[in-house]
Amino acid sequence: MFSTKLINIIKISLLTSALAISSSVLADVTKVAFIYVGPTGDHGWNYQHDEGRKQLEAHFGDDVETTYIESVPEGPDAERVITQLANKGNDIIFTTSFGYMNPTLKVAKLFPDVKFEHATGYLRSDNVSTYSARFYEGRHVIGKIAGKMTKSNVIGYIASFPIPEVIRGINASYLAAKSVNPDIEMKIIWVYTWYDPGKESDAANALIDQGADIIMQHTDSAAAMVVAEEQGIYAFGQASDMGAFGPNAQLTAIIDDWGPYYIQRVQDLRDGTWESMDTFDGVKEGMVEFAPLSDKLPADVKAMAQQAIDDLRAGTIHPFTGPINKQDGSPWLADGETPPMFPDVITMDFYVEGIDSKYPN
Amino acid sequence: MDELAIQIILGISVASVPLIFAAIGELVVERSGVLNLGVEGMMIMGAIIGLVVQYHTGSGLLSVIAAMAAGMLMASIFAFLTQLFLTNHVATGLALTLFGLGVAAFIGKNYSDITVTRISALHIPWFSDLPVIGSLVFGYDPLFYLAILMVFLVWWFLFKTKRGLILRAIGDNHDAAHAIGHQVIRYRVLAILFGGGMAGIGGAYLSLVQVPMWVEGMSAGRGWIAIALVVFASWQPFKVIVGALIFGGISILQLHAQAFGVYIPAQYLSMLPYLMTIIVLVSLRIGSKSNTNRTMPNCLGKVFHSTS
Amino acid sequence: MINIEQRTDSSAKMVILAPILALTLTAISTMIIFLWASLDVMNAFYVFYIEPLTGKYNLSELLVKAAPLMMIALGLSIGFRAGVWNIGAEGQYIIGAISGGAVGLYYYNVEATWLIPLMAFAAVLGGMGYAGIAAFLRTRFQVNEILVTLMLTYVAILFLSAMVFGPLRNPDGFNFPESRIFHDSATLPIIWQGTRAHIGFIIALLFAGVTWFITKKHMFGMQIKISGSAPRAARFAGFNENKTIWYTLLISGGLAGLAGLFEAAGPVGQLVPHLPVGYGFTAIIVAFLARLHPIGIVFTSLLIALTYMGGENAQITLQLPSSITSVFQGMLLFYFLACNVLIEHKVAFSFNWSK
Numbered sequence A: 001m002f003s004t005k006l007i008n009i010i011k012i013s014l015l016t017s018a019l020a021i022s023s024s025v026l027a028d029v030t031k032v033a034f035i036y037v038g039p040t041g042d043h044g045w046n047y048q049h050d051e052g053r054k055q056l057e058a059h060f061g062d063d064v065e066t067t068y069i070e071s072v073p074e075g076p077d078a079e080r081v082i083t084q085l086a087n088k089g090n091d092i093i094f095t096t097s098f099g100y101m102n103p104t105l106k107v108a109k110l111f112p113d114v115k116f117e118h119a120t121g122y123l124r125s126d127n128v129s130t131y132s133a134r135f136y137e138g139r140h141v142i143g144k145i146a147g148k149m150t151k152s153n154v155i156g157y158i159a160s161f162p163i164p165e166v167i168r169g170i171n172a173s174y175l176a177a178k179s180v181n182p183d184i185e186m187k188i189i190w191v192y193t194w195y196d197p198g199k200e201s202d203a204a205n206a207l208i209d210q211g212a213d214i215i216m217q218h219t220d221s222a223a224a225m226v227v228a229e230e231q232g233i234y235a236f237g238q239a240s241d242m243g244a245f246g247p248n249a250q251l252t253a254i255i256d257d258w259g260p261y262y263i264q265r266v267q268d269l270r271d272g273t274w275e276s277m278d279t280f281d282g283v284k285e286g287m288v289e290f291a292p293l294s295d296k297l298p299a300d301v302k303a304m305a306q307q308a309i310d311d312l313r314a315g316t317i318h319p320f321t322g323p324i325n326k327q328d329g330s331p332w333l334a335d336g337e338t339p340p341m342f343p344d345v346i347t348m349d350f351y352v353e354g355i356d357s358k359y360p361n
Numbered sequence B: 001m002d003e004l005a006i007q008i009i010l011g012i013s014v015a016s017v018p019l020i021f022a023a024i025g026e027l028v029v030e031r032s033g034v035l036n037l038g039v040e041g042m043m044i045m046g047a048i049i050g051l052v053v054q055y056h057t058g059s060g061l062l063s064v065i066a067a068m069a070a071g072m073l074m075a076s077i078f079a080f081l082t083q084l085f086l087t088n089h090v091a092t093g094l095a096l097t098l099f100g101l102g103v104a105a106f107i108g109k110n111y112s113d114i115t116v117t118r119i120s121a122l123h124i125p126w127f128s129d130l131p132v133i134g135s136l137v138f139g140y141d142p143l144f145y146l147a148i149l150m151v152f153l154v155w156w157f158l159f160k161t162k163r164g165l166i167l168r169a170i171g172d173n174h175d176a177a178h179a180i181g182h183q184v185i186r187y188r189v190l191a192i193l194f195g196g197g198m199a200g201i202g203g204a205y206l207s208l209v210q211v212p213m214w215v216e217g218m219s220a221g222r223g224w225i226a227i228a229l230v231v232f233a234s235w236q237p238f239k240v241i242v243g244a245l246i247f248g249g250i251s252i253l254q255l256h257a258q259a260f261g262v263y264i265p266a267q268y269l270s271m272l273p274y275l276m277t278i279i280v281l282v283s284l285r286i287g288s289k290s291n292t293n294r295t296m297p298n299c300l301g302k303v304f305h306s307t308s
Numbered sequence C: 001m002i003n004i005e006q007r008t009d010s011s012a013k014m015v016i017l018a019p020i021l022a023l024t025l026t027a028i029s030t031m032i033i034f035l036w037a038s039l040d041v042m043n044a045f046y047v048f049y050i051e052p053l054t055g056k057y058n059l060s061e062l063l064v065k066a067a068p069l070m071m072i073a074l075g076l077s078i079g080f081r082a083g084v085w086n087i088g089a090e091g092q093y094i095i096g097a098i099s100g101g102a103v104g105l106y107y108y109n110v111e112a113t114w115l116i117p118l119m120a121f122a123a124v125l126g127g128m129g130y131a132g133i134a135a136f137l138r139t140r141f142q143v144n145e146i147l148v149t150l151m152l153t154y155v156a157i158l159f160l161s162a163m164v165f166g167p168l169r170n171p172d173g174f175n176f177p178e179s180r181i182f183h184d185s186a187t188l189p190i191i192w193q194g195t196r197a198h199i200g201f202i203i204a205l206l207f208a209g210v211t212w213f214i215t216k217k218h219m220f221g222m223q224i225k226i227s228g229s230a231p232r233a234a235r236f237a238g239f240n241e242n243k244t245i246w247y248t249l250l251i252s253g254g255l256a257g258l259a260g261l262f263e264a265a266g267p268v269g270q271l272v273p274h275l276p277v278g279y280g281f282t283a284i285i286v287a288f289l290a291r292l293h294p295i296g297i298v299f300t301s302l303l304i305a306l307t308y309m310g311g312e313n314a315q316i317t318l319q320l321p322s323s324i325t326s327v328f329q330g331m332l333l334f335y336f337l338a339c340n341v342l343i344e345h346k347v348a349f350s351f352n353w354s355k
Helices: A002-028 A045-063 A076-087 A098-110 A135-149 A164-180 A197-209 A223-231 A259-271 A299-314 A341-345 B003-031 B039-057 B060-084 B089-111 B133-138 B142-160 B162-172 B174-179 B184-210 B222-232 B237-259 B266-287 C012-036 C041-053 C055-081 C089-106 C115-141 C145-165 C199-217 C219-229 C231-236 C241-268 C279-289 C294-318 C323-344
Strands: A030-035 A064-069 A092-095 A115-119 A128-133 A154-159 A185-190 A214-217 A234-239 A250-256 A278-281 A288-290 A331-333 C003-006 C345-348
Touching: A030 A045, A030 A076, A030 A259, A045 A064, A045 A234, A045 A250, A045 A259, A064 A076, A064 C294, A076 A092, A076 A098, A076 C055, A076 C241, A076 C294, A092 A098, A092 A259, A098 A115, A098 A128, A115 A259, A135 A164, A135 A214, A135 A234, A135 A250, A135 A288, A135 A299, A154 A164, A154 A197, A164 A185, A185 A197, A185 B237, A197 A214, A197 A223, A197 B003, A197 B184, A197 B237, A214 A223, A223 A234, B003 B039, B003 B133, B003 B142, B003 B162, B003 B184, B003 B222, B003 B237, B039 B060, B039 B089, B039 B184, B039 B222, B060 B089, B060 B184, B060 C323, B089 C279, B089 C323, B142 B162, B142 B184, B142 B237, B162 B174, B162 B184, B174 B184, B184 B222, B222 B237, B222 B266, B222 C145, B237 B266, B266 C115, B266 C145, C012 C041, C012 C323, C041 C055, C041 C294, C055 C089, C055 C199, C055 C219, C055 C241, C055 C279, C055 C294, C089 C115, C089 C145, C089 C241, C089 C279, C115 C145, C115 C241, C199 C219, C199 C241, C199 C294, C219 C231, C219 C241, C231 C241, C241 C279, C279 C294, C279 C323, C294 C323, C323 C345
Parallel strands: A030 A064, A030 A092, A092 A115, A115 A128, A128 A278, A154 A185, A154 A214, A214 A234, A234 A250
Antiparallel strands: A250 A288, C003 C345
């Protein structure tokens, strides 16, 4: 009786160690998971993250195995989905929306051996990194183009939610446009959604009706681009190349290029050099890219835009370079001064001088 | 008239059309005593099917018919369950919405990166070129005129025809209507199918006129607003137009106000239409207790089962 | 084709058989879809329906997901029996979460055992007050409660957004729209170590028992049943219709409010704009699937929770799109609703169009 039990125990432990060995032999395959807040077909934020995932697969081939799960609301279900992904043996999990911050940290505590990467958040731990991009550098370039290309001197801006990332984009593009065209006026509409094509197109139409002949957007669908194409005005793609939706309208697009970062982090993990860190990359590092500059741009504008991109790549310019006053006229940056990352850039909660609208909230 | 004002009015009209379609259909359904909460599900099916047919055939007429058929197909599930299987209207409608959103998203997976040709505004020679009136009266897409026409037809049917009278009688007292020999279930099934067809066209308006592309969940709650609208209109066809213009107007005007640099507390402003609907409901009850035409169908949402 | 005749009493046999039939039909339909999507049918079936029932973690999450559905559905079922149609539980759930959550944030970092009960009290009051608007308008002006509660749901969703962008926003949160994370004293006790399963599930079960007692044994249960099925008889019996409306709306609103707080102070741990995920609406379906029976609600809320988790699993393991979950749920509901007709009715196959 006793001995059969013992034999069983030995059998089981042998079996488990055999399994352990075989799985460590297979450990060359890194399992990578992604969780998206919306559908991958949005042609904006989620689409680009999924493009990054595909680049990762293309780069590593059979050495990685990726999984993604889309349209997970940033509510009570997020934590379970992240846990399930960890339970399924994923080695590194990218949680790609701000609202996943706290669920990610909670799950990370329970899975110390799994690495987590949270996009756009500000809290880290030993196995949680954060990453985001200096999208405002992209806004600097499109702001300059818009300042040159507008005939009505009115730029329309479709904004989602008043969070620092969106505020940075508004300020950066306004300052850039103003620098090349002092008569510029920016009209801003907050739609309080990331993703409602009907509302985005209504907002685009309202801006056009009020004289805007260039549309910028910080929402995810291509609806505004479609409107711009039909109305014969210009617009800029957001997050991804939206040229297919506006072959004549799109002057360029700010592209979130997550692929290289994903490849780097998975490589780090495979090399055993992965560390918790904060990444806030921009044009220089290649996280912010641009769609080809449109042929509609006159040669001098094209050259100016290319120069701005080159300067950003070289790291010789900063979109927020003093003198800049805040909207109420109080000084923010002195002549030639650039702001510290924290708190000024990270927590930005004010408009710069010259913007006409009232700051929301 | 100022060009901007014209554009704003056009914008409000375009925002109102899908609401008018869905609401005028639901109005007939509710007048017959049925509460179908599946409008959102039927609309989104109309949106995707309309877009798919437009993409493959390029025929606006075919797409709109297909969208209508899709809405009716969805409605037939509801009719089958509630009228033959006597299921609860509220639960069945909610299930229909869930089902429709799922199926539409499933079909739409392959159509997320295309645009289709928009059903564009009519151009009537001479008339459309008139100043002001040209754009405000003759400058819309065909579906806009169809929506207005449907409101007229529904009004005419409900209040000027015998069958309309019977339909209303069924909605107010199905047992009495049945007792004097009216075919309660047949009327209700047809009303539900009509509601589905209208919701389907309303959905197609979203994907063929407002934004000529497919985006998952693009109905974004408009089916629910349509249900609110029927109540707001106190089951009166013409008031549906007024209500739709108010709902559409608030959403468009607040965008314009923002572009003018006016500060808008967006969330509180967006509450207004819903609060106004409640106020309308209350004033309706206070105002006209005697006039049965102006109040809710008495049998709304109640399951009918003949005992004979 | 089909002729349906009312039974004098509901069929005891069918009470058991109808759900089994519905489940079988759903299973067959999903298998057909799996086949059509050229998936390994048995594996897909396992991932969708069986895997959520395996292991401690999955089971605990089933409780997390089922608890709010159960609590809301129980409250709603009482009103539905009386013919009072509160379909705005989603709104009451949100207001409960906001009012209870605001208390927790007001006493931020105050360590006290009274805090959770106080938050729960505020949540119940909030939910009751919100449902009370509908009760007031119905009893005072005869305004239909279906429409009022539905309208107020939209208002509540917008109000939550205004709150987390405004007064309740985390002051150290970089202007992101969410509240502080509730401190330990403002967080629900966990009933299963190492999981998210919280006291809310136990409380929901308790309410199931209470509801069962009230509806079966108590005079009030009789009163609401008669008010629902025979309003005139209820009036003759001297039951006060307005009281029934008030009580049923306050009970369902209070329970929905409590469920909202339990979600915020439980698995989520803070107020976020995406706190409402449709539990208020799903609970209506749960209540009907259970034919408004309290014990049935315990099981159907677990069943619906299972389909949600199965859908997530199917996405992770099979890479099926998330929309498939809604499709399966919709089918499940249709089959259930249709099969439930067998309980109260005899079905014969002959068709009479001229009814």
